[in-house]
Structure formats: structure tokens, C-alpha cells
Amino acid sequence: MKLKVQVKPNSKISKVVAKGDMFVVYVKSPPVEGKANDEMLELLSEHLGVPKSRMKIVSGKRSRNKIVSIRTT
Numbered sequence: 790m791k792l793k794v795q796v797k798p799n800s801k802i803s804k805v806v807a808k809g810d811m812f813v814v815y816v817k818s819p820p821v822e823g824k825a826n827d828e829m830l831e832l833l834s835e836h837l838g839v840p841k842s843r844m845k846i847v848s849g850k851r852s853r854n855k856i857v858s859i860r861t862t
Contacts, residue, residue: 791847794833794855798825805836812836826850833857 793811800815807813814832818824826846834841839859849855 790859790861792857794829794857796825796829796853796855803828803832805832
């Protein structure tokens with residue numbers, strides 16, 4: 790399964806919002822050394838109830854717009 794995700798770094802609060810066919814993830818971390826990506830994966834895994842180990846950023850590691858793949862097995 791693949792998800793479209795938009796990340797908003799340096800937010801005051803961390804949260805996940807579903808907007809249409811994508812998720813907008815607000816993270817407190819800055820976009821430095823992958824900190825925002827790590828926090829985004831953590832929040833998304835909690836929101837979806839999927840272990841973080843099953844999630845991987847397929848596209849957009851250095852972009853706000855990402856494609857996240859979730860292994861189902």
C-alpha cells in the first residue's frame with residue numbers, strides 16, 4: 790500500500806490530518822538530518838496502527854511531499 794504524505798516541519802503541535810487522498814503530518818522537528826522524517830513515520834504509524842518497521846519512504850526524502858510504502862505482510 791502506498792500513501793501520499795505532506796510534511797509540515799517546525800509546527801507547534803504534532804498531529805496527523807487526513808485530507809482527501811493524502812495525509813498532512815505536522816511535526817515539531819526541524820527538517821535537519823532526517824529528524825522530521827523520523828517523527829513523521831512515528832506519528833503516521835501510531836495514527837494508522839501499523840508498526841514503524843513496516844513503513845518506508847519510497848519517494849521525497851528531501852521534499853515536503855512524500856510517498857510512504859506500507860508492507861502488509
